[in-house]
Amino acid sequence: MHIFAIANQKGGVGKTTTTVNLAAALGQAGQRTLLVDLDPQGNATMGSGIDKRSLTRSVYQLLVGLDSLAAVRVASPTGAFDVLPANRDLAGAEIELVDLELRETRLKTALAAQRADYDFVLIDCPPSLSLLTLNGLCAAHGVIIPMQCEYYALEGLSDLVNTIKKVHANLNRDLKIIGLLRVMFDTRSTLSNQVSAQLEQHFGAKVFKTIVPRNVRLAEAPSYGVPGVLFDKSAKGAVAYLAFAQEMIARVKQWDAEEMNQGGQAT
Numbered sequence: 001m002h003i004f005a006i007a008n009q010k011g012g013v014g015k016t017t018t019t020v021n022l023a024a025a026l027g028q029a030g031q032r033t034l035l036v037d038l039d040p041q042g043n044a045t046m047g048s049g050i051d052k053r054s055l056t057r058s059v060y061q062l063l064v065g066l067d068s069l070a071a072v073r074v075a076s077p078t079g080a081f082d083v084l085p086a087n088r089d090l091a092g093a094e095i096e097l098v099d100l101e102l103r104e105t106r107l108k109t110a111l112a113a114q115r116a117d118y119d120f121v122l123i124d125c126p127p128s129l130s131l132l133t134l135n136g137l138c139a140a141h142g143v144i145i146p147m148q149c150e151y152y153a154l155e156g157l158s159d160l161v162n163t164i165k166k167v168h169a170n171l172n173r174d175l176k177i178i179g180l181l182r183v184m185f186d187t188r189s190t191l192s193n194q195v196s197a198q199l200e201q202h203f204g205a206k207v208f209k210t211i212v213p214r215n216v217r218l219a220e221a222p223s224y225g226v227p228g229v230l231f232d233k234s235a236k237g238a239v240a241y242l243a244f245a246q247e248m249i250a251r252v253k254q255w256d257a258e259e260m261n262q263g264g265q266a267t
């Protein structure tokens with residue numbers, strides 16, 4: 001099971017769109033996938049076709065220890081993946097968690113109990129560096145950072161990178177930045193292309209090859225409760241997320257092979 005947090009403390013940068021579409025694309029490719037919605041806004045829940053207002057249980061119950069993962073998860077009606085859904089109840093968890101023991105590792109523990117059920121777990125983080133995001137980062141093996149190639153894109157990045165470093169040092173030795181994903185990309189913009197080239201220069205292999213273009217079909221899909229990659233799979237945005245899923249599958253295969261090799265050498 002490979003666990004990835006999709007994080008960026010800025011709002012509106014494409015975290016939820018990336019999480020939902022990657023989950024659906026991985027599911028379509030036969031990967032057993034769980035989406036964890038850690039944002040009280042519940043956008044990933046709605047975008048997966050689940051009505052956040054009618055939930056009897058949500059990831060809130062899981063984090064405060066009232067319910068197990070198996071009791072909280074629901075299958076996305078799209079059939080492609082499972083969801084730990086969220087709604088406004090989760091905003092309360094932020095406060096309640098402060099007084100609970102092992103408050104940063106509650107999601108990690110819950111996921112470990114269901115390790116055999118999934119190939120991929122994708123965690124949609126809220127736009128903050130809060131205790132909820134911290135739970136996401138503690139549970140994850142890696143962070144996927146969606147970003148727009150605009151003038152201020154790099155500015156916010158250092159806060160996130162510092163947080164990830166701290167979590168790595170103090171709470172989760174497994175955590176690393178998997179990569180930066182360029183989203184809402186405008187190929188005709190000179191600035192976008194410049195920032196994109198800068199990103200490649202600074203971060204090298206940490207920049208994903210796939211670039212997700214700005215594409216209105218991706219923005220329309222959530223109102224139908226269907227991920228873009230299933231809503232109109234030939235649209236440019238969908239094609240990009242399908243390619244991104246293949247890029248992730250290839251990376252994970254490579255890690256698994258490296259791990260097997262290392263295991264082989266040790267014995």
Ligand code: ADP
Binds near residue numbers: 011015043185215
């Ligand atoms: P976040 O979760 O980081 O707040 P969202 O994924 O909700 O960001 O995206 C913010 C807005 O931008 C949403 O309205 C979404 O539909 C839209 N959006 C995201 N990615 C794209 C894209 N590639 N092309 C067009 N619109 C997009």
Ligand code: MG
Binds near residue numbers: 015039043125
């Ligand atoms: Mg979001």
